[in-house]
Amino acid sequence: MFESKSGVLLIAGLFFFGLAFVSNVVVPVIMYRDLPEKTALEVVNGNLRYQFEDLARRYPEEFKKAFGEPPASETEQQKWWNEKCAEALLAGRKIYVGEGCWHCHSQFVRPVSNEDKRWGPVSESKEYQNELQRPVMFGTRRVGPDLSREGGRRSNDWHAVHFFEPKRLSDKSPMPGYPWLFDGSPDKPNRRGLVLIAYVQWLGSWLESYPYFEQYEQSPLKDIPLAETKPDDAAAK
Numbered sequence: 001m002f003e004s005k006s007g008v009l010l011i012a013g014l015f016f017f018g019l020a021f022v023s024n025v026v027v028p029v030i031m032y033r034d035l036p037e038k039t040a041l042e043v044v045n046g047n048l049r050y051q052f053e054d055l056a057r058r059y060p061e062e063f064k065k066a067f068g069e070p071p072a073s074e075t076e077q078q079k080w081w082n083e084k085c086a087e088a089l090l091a092g093r094k095i096y097v098g099e100g101c102w103h104c105h106s107q108f109v110r111p112v113s114n115e116d117k118r119w120g121p122v123s124e125s126k127e128y129q130n131e132l133q134r135p136v137m138f139g140t141r142r143v144g145p146d147l148s149r150e151g152g153r154r155s156n157d158w159h160a161v162h163f164f165e166p167k168r169l170s171d172k173s174p175m176p177g178y179p180w181l182f183d184g185s186p187d188k189p190n191r192r193g194l195v196l197i198a199y200v201q202w203l204g205s206w207l208e209s210y211p212y213f214e215q216y217e218q219s220p221l222k223d224i225p226l227a228e229t230k231p232d233d234a235a236a237k
């Protein structure tokens, strides 16, 4: 068998197939056996809640049209905000996928080329163990910056204007505008616009170093009651 070139290639091919199967299937399954996949509700955290409630304050009419109004009782209100946040994340991810944002943006900070100096902490596999990463949005091209630590870097109204027409904020930006996420002007984001902003604000919001990804300081945000979280969550601290 080893006398012919094709025999050697066959054996090598089978070997590498086996190696890929072990490294991409067997090893991850063993690593994450005890780490259950989090639901959208479980990944809602205080940082995201702050941004989401900020959307409600900035765009009250549009927000009401998209999500309705919080209930009167204080305890039900907390539950309501968390649930709406989770709903927005799932819907926002769909817009991100549908609009092809991943053609130009990655969501993975690699441990090479000093990427962490530019975009924040190197991505860890446990960050992808949740409902919003099915499938993951790693991306293969970076026409624009990596977005995995975008949360908290910009304000909600910055994102609104930028999504409406990127050139208004970033001269000569090749990013297309998404005016259909708005009712005519950047101060009127519709439901699709609001959920996309929420989704982008979520990226990286689980990190302890949020929103000072490169120069960490403790987040000044106050504690907000949350859905069940794991102790290693930034928000649970």
Ligand code: HEC
Binding pocket: 095, 096, 099, 100, 101, 102, 103, 104, 105, 143, 144, 145, 147, 150, 153, 154, 166, 167, 170, 173, 174, 175, 176, 178, 196, 200
């Ligand atoms: C044609 C490629 C392209 C597409 C498609 C694209 N972007 Fe961009 N994006 C860029 C480039 C280039 C920049 C940097 C210049 C700028 O700020 O506009 C950028 C910047 C951004 C920023 C600002 C990052 C920062 O903090 O400076 C965000 C957020 C963003 N894009 C989100 C999105 C989302 C969400 C979508 C899908 C709705 C999208 N982009 C689609 C190319 C693209």
